[in-house]
Amino acid sequence: MILVVDPHSGIPIYRQIVxxxxxxxxxxxxxxxxEVPSTRTLSARLGVNPMTISKALTLLEEDGVLERRxxxxxxxxxxxxxxxxxxxxxxxxxxxxxxxxxxxxLGVHPETAVDLFRRLLDEDER
Amino acid sequence: MILVVDPHSGIPIYRQIVxxxxxxxxxxxxxxxxEVPSTRTLSARLGVNPMTISKALTLLEEDGVLERRxxxxxxxxxxxxxxxxxxxxxxxxxxxxxxxxxxxxLGVHPETAVDLFRRLLDEDER
DNA sequence: CGAACTGTATTACTTGACCGATACACCACG
DNA sequence: CGTGGTGTATCGGTCAAGTAATACAGTTCG
Numbered sequence: 001m002i003l004v005v006d007p008h009s010g011i012p013i014y015r016q017i018v019x020x021x022x023x024x025x026x027x028x029x030x031x032x033x034x035e036v037p038s039t040r041t042l043s044a045r046l047g048v049n050p051m052t053i054s055k056a057l058t059l060l061e062e063d064g065v066l067e068r069r070x071x072x073x074x075x076x077x078x079x080x081x082x083x084x085x086x087x088x089x090x091x092x093x094x095x096x097x098x099x100x101x102x103x104x105x106l107g108v109h110p111e112t113a114v115d116l117f118r119r120l121l122d123e124d125e126r
Numbered sequence: 127m128i129l130v131v132d133p134h135s136g137i138p139i140y141r142q143i144v145x146x147x148x149x150x151x152x153x154x155x156x157x158x159x160x161e162v163p164s165t166r167t168l169s170a171r172l173g174v175n176p177m178t179i180s181k182a183l184t185l186l187e188e189d190g191v192l193e194r195r196x197x198x199x200x201x202x203x204x205x206x207x208x209x210x211x212x213x214x215x216x217x218x219x220x221x222x223x224x225x226x227x228x229x230x231x232l233g234v235h236p237e238t239a240v241d242l243f244r245r246l247l248d249e250d251e252r
Numbered sequence: 253c254g255a256a257c258t259g260t261a262t263t264a265c266t267t268g269a270c271c272g273a274t275a276c277a278c279c280a281c282g
Numbered sequence: 283c284g285t286g287g288t289g290t291a292t293c294g295g296t297c298a299a300g301t302a303a304t305a306c307a308g309t310t311c312g
Contacts, residue, residue, distance in 0.1 A: 012270060026231050038288060049272045054290055071278035071288050088232040093242060095228055099221045100246035106153055106214045110247040116219060117243050120226035121236040138300060165259060175302045180260055197258050197308035 001030060001037065005046045013048055017056035025065050025076055032078040036066065127156060127163065131172045139174055143182035151191050151202055152214045158204040162192065 001024060005016050024030040036042075036057065043050040057074050060066040064087075067077040079087075103113040127150060131142050150156040162168075162183065169176040183200050186192040191213075193203040229239040 014270080022231060026233055039290085040288080051273085051290075052271060055271090058290085068289080069279095071280085073288065088234055089238070089242065092225070092229055092232060092234055092239060093246070095225045096239075096243055097246055099218075099225055100243065100250050102221055103218050103247065104250050105149075106218060108214055108218055110244070110251075112215070113218060113222075113247060114240060114244050116215065117222055117226065118236070118240050120219070120223055121229060121239060124226050124230045140300075164257080166257090177260075177303090178301060181300090184260085194259080195309090197310080199258065 003042065003046060005048065014052050014056040014059070017042075017046075017053065018059050021056070021060055022063075022065055030076055032076045034076050036074040036076075038073050129168065129172060131174065133174075139172075140178050140182040140185070143168075143172075143179065144185050147182070147186055148189075148191055148217065152210070152217055156202055158202050160202050162200040162202075164199050 001021075003017060003020050005013055007013060009016070021030070021036065030036070037045075039050045039053040039057070042048075042053045046053075057066060057068075061068045061074065064077070064079075066074045068074055100113075103110070127147075129143060129146050131139055133139060135142070147156070147162065156162075163171075165176045165179040165183065168179045172179075183192060183194075187194045187200065190203070190205075192200040194200055226239075229236070
């Protein structure tokens with residue numbers, strides 16, 4: 001697994017790590033059952049304190065992206081496909097609902113809002 | 127004009143004020159030509175330091191949402207309807223972008239996400 | 253001019269985020 | 283049980299953001 005960290009980017013190191021691992025899991029580069037390299041390994045490789053790594057992994061664990069096992073490395077949990085899908089939609093809905101409310105309060109036409117969202121989704125894909 | 131501030135929300139006070147005034151202007155509740163209450167009035171009403179109010183109004187002025195007049199209260203500038211519309215869309219886009227990113231990270235199919243958003247917009251209408 | 257408004261530049265304090273050093277707890281294995 | 287692996291709780295230092303106290307500058311109106 002490849003991780004890159006820039007201490008001068010203004011973005012906190014632990015957050016850079018969170019984002020990259022999250023992406024690796026989402027993209028399938030890191031599959032269920034696979035272990036994340038140990039905190040000290042990553043620590044040495046990135047030139048960062050082990051605690052900083054641990055902090056990132058803890059956040060990912062709270063988010064359900066990783067599973068923590070005392071005395072052993074973190075691992076990508078093995079979640080069933082169907083419940084995982086429902087979970088994702090639930091998370092998305094939770095994030096999307098307040099935005100829908102805001103769109104209405106701003107008086108933006110629903111079709112306009114939908115078009116904007118579609119454009120952002122495509123853009124994001126890159 | 128109604129402003130509400132929560133000092134314990136984790137969001138900086140000056141930013142809460144910026145968001146609310148920006149929203150009031152975009153939604154038409156605060157119209158071109160209208161004056162914003164004086165910094166000391168808002169200061170007393172919200173229980174915060176005048177400088178905090180001033181900081182918020184300065185940011186809004188840099189953003190073109192308000193106009194500054196030395197020795198006199200800030201005022202909503204007289205702008206063409208077209209730019210006001212762009213402003214609303216800009217605000218919506220800003221709220222929508224992180225959600226689009228999240229949708230992608232969750233691996234939700236773009237069309238599924240769009241459908242969900244459309245449903246929420248309709249629901250909201252009631 | 254002077255009084256009573258307006259906004260804000262300057263300065264200083266407080267708070268919290270971030271990061272790292274240290275030390276401790278758990279696990280595998282000879 | 284000891285050695286070498288794992289993760290992390292605790293504490294402390296550093297630094298920037300947020301907030302506030304003070305004092306000063308422009309405007310209006312008498």
